[in-house]
Amino acid sequence: MRTSFLPFHRPQITESDIDAVSNTMRSGWLTTGPQSDRFEEEFAEYVGASHAVSVNSGTAALHLALEAIGVSAGDEIIIPTMTFAATAEVVEYTGAIPILVDCAPDMLTIDPVSAANALTPRTKAIIPMHYGGHPCDMDTLSKLSDAHAIHIVEDAAHALPTSFRGQTIGSLSEFTCFSFYATKTITSGEGGMITTENGDHARRMRKMRLHGIEQAPKDGSAWQYQISGKGFKYNLSDLSAALGLSQLRRCDSMWRRRSVIAETYDKSFRDIPAISVPARATHTDPSWHLYTLRLKHNLLTINRDQFIQQLANAQIGTSVHYKPLHQHPKYAQNSRYSSAQFPQADQAFQDILSLPIYSAMTDQDVADVVDAVIDTVNRHTR
Numbered sequence: 368m369r370t371s372f373l374p375f376h377r378p379q380i381t382e383s384d385i386d387a388v389s390n391t392m393r394s395g396w397l398t399t400g401p402q403s404d405r406f407e408e409e410f411a412e413y414v415g416a417s418h419a420v421s422v423n424s425g426t427a428a429l430h431l432a433l434e435a436i437g438v439s440a441g442d443e444i445i446i447p448t449m450t451f452a453a454t455a456e457v458v459e460y461t462g463a464i465p466i467l468v469d470c471a472p473d474m475l476t477i478d479p480v481s482a483a484n485a486l487t488p489r490t491k492a493i494i495p496m497h498y499g500g501h502p503c504d505m506d507t508l509s510k511l512s513d514a515h516a517i518h519i520v521e522d523a524a525h526a527l528p529t530s531f532r533g534q535t536i537g538s539l540s541e542f543t544c545f546s547f548y549a550t551k552t553i554t555s556g557e558g559g560m561i562t563t564e565n566g567d568h569a570r571r572m573r574k575m576r577l578h579g580i581e582q583a584p585k586d587g588s589a590w591q592y593q594i595s596g597k598g599f600k601y602n603l604s605d606l607s608a609a610l611g612l613s614q615l616r617r618c619d620s621m622w623r624r625r626s627v628i629a630e631t632y633d634k635s636f637r638d639i640p641a642i643s644v645p646a647r648a649t650h651t652d653p654s655w656h657l658y659t660l661r662l663k664h665n666l667l668t669i670n671r672d673q674f675i676q677q678l679a680n681a682q683i684g685t686s687v688h689y690k691p692l693h694q695h696p697k698y699a700q701n702s703r704y705s706s707a708q709f710p711q712a713d714q715a716f717q718d719i720l721s722l723p724i725y726s727a728m729t730d731q732d733v734a735d736v737v738d739a740v741i742d743t744v745n746r747h748t749r
Contacts, residue, residue, distance in 0.1 A: 368681055369681065373682060373683050373732055373735060374723070375684035375685055375686045376725050377725060377727045378549055378550075384610055387613040391606055394605075398605060399603060399604060399608075401605065402606075403421050403603050403604075403605055406608040406615070407419040409612060409616075410562070410615060413535075413537075414528070414535045414538055414543075414562055415534070416538050419560050420562075420563075420573055420576065421560050422558070422601045422603055423602060424546065424601075425545060426457060427601035428560060428561045429453065429454065429457040429522060429544045430457040430599070431575055431576060432542040432544055432563075433460075433463070435571045435572050435575070436491070436541075438461040438463045438492065440462030440463065441462070441489060442461070442490075442492075443464050443487060443490045443491065444463050444492050444493070445468055445477075446467060446496070447467070447478075448467040448468065448692045448709050449496075449498060449712045450498075450689060451689060454496055463491065464489075467692055467698065467708075467709070468485050469481045469712050470712050470715065474648075475498040476503040476504070477495045477496065477508075478711065479507040479511065483511055486517075490515065491517060492519065493519055493520075494520050495522065496522035496525075497522065497526035497536060498657070498688075499645065499653065499721075500525045500527075500552070500654030500656035500657065501646075501648070501653045502536055502648070502651050502653070503521075504648075505539055506532075509539075519541055520540070520541070520542040521536065521540050521543040524544070524546035526653075527553060527618065527654055528552075528618055528652075529653055529654045531650065532650045538562070538564075541563060542561055542562070543562045546559050547560070547607075552625070552656050553615055553618050554611070554614060555607040555608065558607045574598065575596060576602050577598060577601070578599070578600065580595075581593045581594075620726075621726035624726040625725065625726055628724050629645075629655045635737045635740075636660065636741075641663050641744050644660070645660075656724075657721045657724065658723075659688065659719050659722075660719065660720055660721075660722060661719055662718050662720070664718070665749075666748060666749055667748060668747045668748070668749055670717075671720055677747070678739050681738075681739035681742070682735070682739075683739045683740075686721045687716075687721060688719070691712040691716055693712070694713075694716065
């Protein structure tokens with residue numbers, strides 16, 4: 368057994384990351400500036416987008432995208448119940464109504480059939496969340512968007528780098544929103560990015576991320592700024608951008624390491640009857656932000672929570688992604704929702720746990736996770 372606890376996640380911070388931040392500090396320019404500009408340029412090129420707008424969180428990215436398309440009170444926005452709270456909260460920031468729908472039977476991404484059934488004349492947009500870095504069924508969702516003239520704002524907080532039919536997430540839809548929080552596939556500590564092909568949308572979001580200020584000229588007369596809208600304080604600092612930029616340049620290598628870990632987990636667990644490895648569509652390359660096991664309770668003598676405790680006893684950290692939104696008090700009290708509407712998400716929540724998968728893990732770390740899972744299953748199989 369391990370002698371020290373393996374955390375669920377640990378960011379991989381290198382000397383080059385530290386140097387990037389310290390060099391920015393020495394430059395004297397700390398807030399939004401040249402590093403933020405460079406981060407946007409390189410990120411857009413990396414995902415194949417025309418425009419990238421940096422912000423201080425993935426939540427801010429989603430909010431600005433909704434604001435750019437004019438979402439307002441009375442509009443309805445379809446979102447998955449199997450997501451983090453931010454996906455719903457940003458809808459409510461605009462005065463609109465989040466409409467929760469179930470996840471697909473074989474995946475934990477949004478179910479296109481449930482999304483189609485939730486459409487009303489008030490539907491303004493769909494926010495598909497690429498759960499764990501596995502892309503949603505964008506073919507079906509795009510057809511739904513085209514047929515009903517509704518917007519798609521991708522929640523790609525988990526999806527860097529992810530591809531769908533050979534195309535990188537970040538270049539498929541009107542808006543794609545990324546997060547660089549400490550646990551994400553690359554981190555800037557806190558931060559986010561919106562990519563879009565629409566130059567007008569990009570200009571709108573750049574203005575609204577900083578108090579609605581029109582871009583000032585860079586000729587020494589920046590003090591003559593003008594505020595033309597009720598904006599927000601969502602800009603990304605150069606300190607954060609410097610870290611994000613340094614991490615972006617290692618994004619591929621960190622993804623390859625996570626992919627190797629996922630392959631090791633798959634090979635180790637796929638033939639164990641009491642657990643299921645993550646489903647994966649053949650035309651996708653997931654980012655492997657999460658590796659989510661599903662337990663088969665009819666073959667085990669312990670439940671999910673007890674399984675997690677057994678792993679913790681073996682010094683292995685885990686997490687659960689997510690408790691469905693409709694089960695939280697805020698939404699459970701809403702008469703709009705009943706448990707019968709979300710059978711897939713309800714069942715998944717009883718079954719799932721997320722294992723450590725990050726590029727800073729050593730081969731021994733991975734072996735320790737495998738051993739702890741297999742030992743727990745062997746000791747608690749019916």
